Amino acid sequence: MLNLYELEHLLAFAELGRLSRVSEHFHISTPTITRSMQHLEEAFGVSLFDREKNRISLNPTGIKAAEQARLLLEAHEHALEEVRNYDRAQHVISIKSCAPAPLWTLVPEISSAYPDRILETQILSIENIEQALADHSCHIAVLPYAFPDSTPYIREQLLISVKKEHQLASCKSVSFADINGYNFLLRSEIGFWDKLCREKMPASRFLIQRDNTEYDEIARNSMLPCFATDLGRKNGYSMPDRVYIPISDAEACVSFYIHRRGLF
């Protein structure tokens, strides 16, 4: 019966051409490689090499055997991957959301419903989530519109926050058109909101801060307007010295829909 590690030796020999190179490559002695090759010939039951006194090379059958070795090793890798992925799918619930807010409530809900499962959350673009839905690479998808087999989950209203001294502070509401042209401080990982804002406010520039503490520091100490949402404020993302103003456009208020794949 073949040994997979010997097939690796064979494949390496097919590429490197010398037993000595193979032994270097695997950090083992040359006699070991010699024996591997001898054992491979036994296992295949055919001659694989042309042997001269101090030269060895693959004969046509040996070349064929090396090809088969490659296929078999690939099949081996594939088998490992299949089983590991399957096992992972048994233990992990993968949630892919287009925005962070739905996760704040969804994760605790799922977590307590499936206490023995590990939750894996990702915030992705709408396109990526649609693809994940299509190829079944997540268990729960959250998108900002209704789609097949989805159920409504939560609504979120986009706001802007400005310092009390800011010229917009007295507005009761603003439209994207009103604020187009202002430069905004933007927290990264706000999901699809990012793209929406860029589309609606082409004249604005967005200063992205990946680090949350840096973002807070800058927001506290600058006049730059920021984005926020009603759900974000409930969740503690609120600053006392800032005024929060809703954006009146229809697109600034979204309903998130959830798709759950089976019983996990």
Added chain:
Amino acid sequence: MLNLYELEHLLAFAELGRLSRVSEHFHISTPTITRSMQHLEEAFGVSLFDREKNRISLNPTGIKAAEQARLLLEAHEHALEEVRNYDRAQHVISIKSCAPAPLWTLVPEISSAYPDRILETQILSIENIEQALADHSCHIAVLPYAFPDSTPYIREQLLISVKKEHQLASCKSVSFADINGYNFLLRSEIGFWDKLCREKMPASRFLIQRDNTEYDEIARNSMLPCFATDLGRKNGYSMPDRVYIPISDAEACVSFYIHRRGLF
């Protein structure tokens, strides 16, 4: 890294359900199987079994792993077969002929042209040879008609042989119609001639003798007419107390054509 023999254990366990059955099946001890299963879990890097105090069973991942084990073992078998077939094709020249006569000269010719090769000859029906040509399962094909990439090789004339006392003995030639109704002694392994005779002489019965010495014995000691050919007589298949009469029909004289696949 996985061991193929351990995958066999896993597959057997998936089928037999008990480690003890697996150990019986492979004629090894139970502890060995226990260890195989433990090592498989290590190699896959995931848990494969639900273990109770004195019961072990595959968990869902384990079932998946057993499926992958089957695929991998099949891939292994396939790899061995591929290499062995390839090796065989390197050392053997396979000749498939519709009749024995062309082989009498063809085999020595090929044999001396390729002295290091083993010749494998088969006499088959025309249909089987056409299929072998199509799926490249022979190096040389001999058929009784011209076909793509074929070259003419040799002609053979079908004869009948009768005892000197036989009522046909005085004929200079006969047609299939003349001899239709006579019962004939027939040597097996005469290839496509067999089928031709049955078609042309539906009223005749054919007494087949597989064993050549038995055939000779019966031919020598009975009045039954037999078939022969000019090439057969040259090759020593000739009896002094018999008269050989050619069959006049066009179909009774055939040209054999040869197709050679590449340089082997």
Added chain:
DNA sequence: TGATCTTACGTTTAGCGTAACAATA
């Protein structure tokens, strides 16, 4: 009590490295 699986322990095997050798460029 018999069947099943696991652990412990001692033995056997086979896999590996060092050393030595033969052949080559």
Added chain:
DNA sequence: TATTGTTACGCTAAACGTAAGATCA
């Protein structure tokens, strides 16, 4: 002379079987 592949030999680690233990039907 340096490089390459093979064989010989001794050591180590892995694989195996026997024995014994635990649990369940």
